[in-house]
Amino acid sequence: MKAIGTKRSMVSASVALLGLAAAASAQLQTAQPLSVVTTEDPAAPGAFTLSFGGLGLTTSSHITSTTYELRLDPFQGTAHFESYLQHVQPLILPGGFSTGDITVEIVPGSSAGTFDAQSRIFTTSEFYAVSFTGDLSAFGLTSPVFLPSSSTGLVALDPEAGGMVGMDWTGAGELANPFDPANPLTFTYACAVNTVFPADAPNVVGLALVPDVLGLALPRDVERSLVGLLDQALARIQDGQRARAVQSLLAFAGKVSVLSGRLIDPSEAAQLVTLATQAIDLLGSGRLSDLAPRKGQ
Numbered sequence: 001m002k003a004i005g006t007k008r009s010m011v012s013a014s015v016a017l018l019g020l021a022a023a024a025s026a027q028l029q030t031a032q033p034l035s036v037v038t039t040e041d042p043a044a045p046g047a048f049t050l051s052f053g054g055l056g057l058t059t060s061s062h063i064t065s066t067t068y069e070l071r072l073d074p075f076q077g078t079a080h081f082e083s084y085l086q087h088v089q090p091l092i093l094p095g096g097f098s099t100g101d102i103t104v105e106i107v108p109g110s111s112a113g114t115f116d117a118q119s120r121i122f123t124t125s126e127f128y129a130v131s132f133t134g135d136l137s138a139f140g141l142t143s144p145v146f147l148p149s150s151s152t153g154l155v156a157l158d159p160e161a162g163g164m165v166g167m168d169w170t171g172a173g174e175l176a177n178p179f180d181p182a183n184p185l186t187f188t189y190a191c192a193v194n195t196v197f198p199a200d201a202p203n204v205v206g207l208a209l210v211p212d213v214l215g216l217a218l219p220r221d222v223e224r225s226l227v228g229l230l231d232q233a234l235a236r237i238q239d240g241q242r243a244r245a246v247q248s249l250l251a252f253a254g255k256v257s258v259l260s261g262r263l264i265d266p267s268e269a270a271q272l273v274t275l276a277t278q279a280i281d282l283l284g285s286g287r288l289s290d291l292a293p294r295k296g297q
Contacts, residue, residue, distance in 0.1 A: 031234035033073040034206045035082070036155070038165055038195035040066040046193040048088045048102070052185055061089040061102075066193050068106075070165070072155070074117035074210040075231050079124055081111040081151075086193070090134065094185065095178065100134030104191075107146065118214040120155045120207065128169070139185070140176030147171055147189065157207045159278040163197045201245070201282040205234045209252075209275050218263055226252060233279075242283050249276045 040046070046063040068084040084106035091099045106126055113124030131144040153167030168190060175185040197203070213226050233248035253276045260269035 031073075031075060031206070031231050032238055033071040033076075033078065034202055034234075036070045036072060036163070036165070036197055036203060036207075038066075038068055038070065038163075038197040040064075041164065041194040041196045044194040046191065048091065048104075048191045049189065050091055050093070051188045051190075052094060053188070054183075054186060055094055057094055059091050059093065061091050063088050063191070063193065066195055068195070070122070070153075072115045072122060072206065074115065074206045075227070077114055077116065079113045079115035079122035081106045081124060081126060083108075084128070086191075093136070093139065095138070097136060097138060098134045099132040099136065101132070103131040105129045105131075113151070117206075117211050120157075120211055122151075122153050122155065124151045125149070126151065138176075138178040147173060149189075149191075155207055157199060157203060159199045159204050159208060159275065159282075162199050163203060163207065165193075165195045165197070167193045167195070169193070199278075199282065201279045202234055202237050204275060204279040204282060205230055205237070205249075209272065209279070212268075212272060212275065216264060216268060222259070222263060226255060229255070237283065246280055246283060249280050252276055 040063065046066065047060050048063060049058060049060040051058045064087045066084075066086045068086075069082040070079065071082050072079050084104065086104040088102035088104065090101060093099065105128065107129050111124050111126035113122060115122040126149060128147045128149055129144040130147055132141075133143075136142075149169045149171040151167055151169040153165050155163065155165050157163040170188065170190045172186065172188045175187065177183055177185045209230050210227060213223060213230070216223070218226070229248050229252040233245050233252065236242075236245035236248060253273045256264060256269050256272045256276075260266050264272070
């Protein structure tokens with residue numbers, strides 16, 4: 001009879017565990033892409049450059065302002081520009097023609113690409129609408145001109161100092177040649193842009209914690225478990241569920257503490273818990289000092 005009772009207890013415990021697993025699964029939320037809104041870095045102004053290889057001519061001018069919204073999904077690995085607005089000083093084209101003031105915008109819906117969360121590198125392709133105030137009819141141009149481009153950028157984030165994006169977008173085009181109509185002018189263009197953005201809880205989770213976990217080369221099931229908690233935390237932040245987001249971050253920190261000294265180096269575990277602490281602080285809800293990994297764990 002004792003064996004039967006023990007067996008029944010084991011079955012009951014298994015059913016309870018399955019119920020808890022089902023409940024946890026039902027609560028799983030999936031985060032939306034991060035919205036990273038940046039502005040021109042005053043300490044590192046960018047430049048727009050045109051190169052007319054056939055003429056041996058290169059012309060460049062300063063970017064006076066840039067602001068854009070970059071959507072990054074560290075879980076699905078996608079990236080695109082939701083919006084882009086840039087002002088550039090005049091460029092001088094062959095023959096001394098001036099473009100006048102230049103405004104650059106993304107053609108809505110034209111941007112798509114990928115984001116490698118571990119390296120924090122994104123690549124996108126899009127169309128830019130380039131407006132200008134000068135008279136460029138000699139080159140067959142009327143404002144705006146639509147240019148296809150490829151963009152590559154690196155995102156860096158310090159939870160205290162804020163984030164930075166260093167990006168280049170490049171492409172090639174062709175102009176009517178007012179000096180030799182039978183031979184169009186070919187050119188390449190490059191725009192080097194440096195922007196900054198403030199640290200907030202969503203980008204600490206998505207641009208600091210997720211990449212750091214992926215960089216640990218953990219067993220797949222352990223990595224998925226930790227990243228799943230971060231995905232859930234970010235989704236809850238985006239839904240305005242701050243208290244529940246803190247619960248997810250606490251669960252993440254607790255699991256990291258258990259793994260410290262086993263599957264995760266103690267110093268790396270401490271860094272992950274510190275980042276989780278900073279994310280919670282940015283949410284304005286408590287600290288994790290009691291969950292810091294203990295030496296030797």
